[in-house]
Amino acid sequence: MQIHEFQEMMKQLYFYRDSKRGIRGTLEWLFDEVEELREALEKGDKKETEEEFADVIAWLASLANIARIDLEKAALEKYPGTCPQCLHSPCECTF
Numbered sequence: 400m401q402i403h404e405f406q407e408m409m410k411q412l413y414f415y416r417d418s419k420r421g422i423r424g425t426l427e428w429l430f431d432e433v434e435e436l437r438e439a440l441e442k443g444d445k446k447e448t449e450e451e452f453a454d455v456i457a458w459l460a461s462l463a464n465i466a467r468i469d470l471e472k473a474a475l476e477k478y479p480g481t482c483p484q485c486l487h488s489p490c491e492c493t494f
């Protein structure tokens with residue numbers, strides 16, 4: 400499954416409900432899921448961490464649907480296989 404297909408699936412599942420919540424409300428849910436991901440990573444529980452990564456990408460896709468952004472197009476335009484800053488792969492930017 401491609402990123403675009405995943406985003407379309409999320410649209411089928413949640414667009415109606417999430418569009419009623421709006422961008423700001425859906426963004427708050429995404430922040431909550433990112434916080435839960437942080438907690439899972441700190442705990443070191445692999446299964447829980449996988450589930451939180453899934454929730455973050457699901458809410459990100461849902462937010463993109465409401466904002467009418469094609470995630471796959473946006474990601475590949477900015478990251479076409481090279482670093483957008485130094486244009487190398489792997490990245491050679493200094494920290």
Ligand SMILES: [Zn+2]
Pocket residue numbers: 482483484485486487490491492
């Ligand atoms: Zn770089």
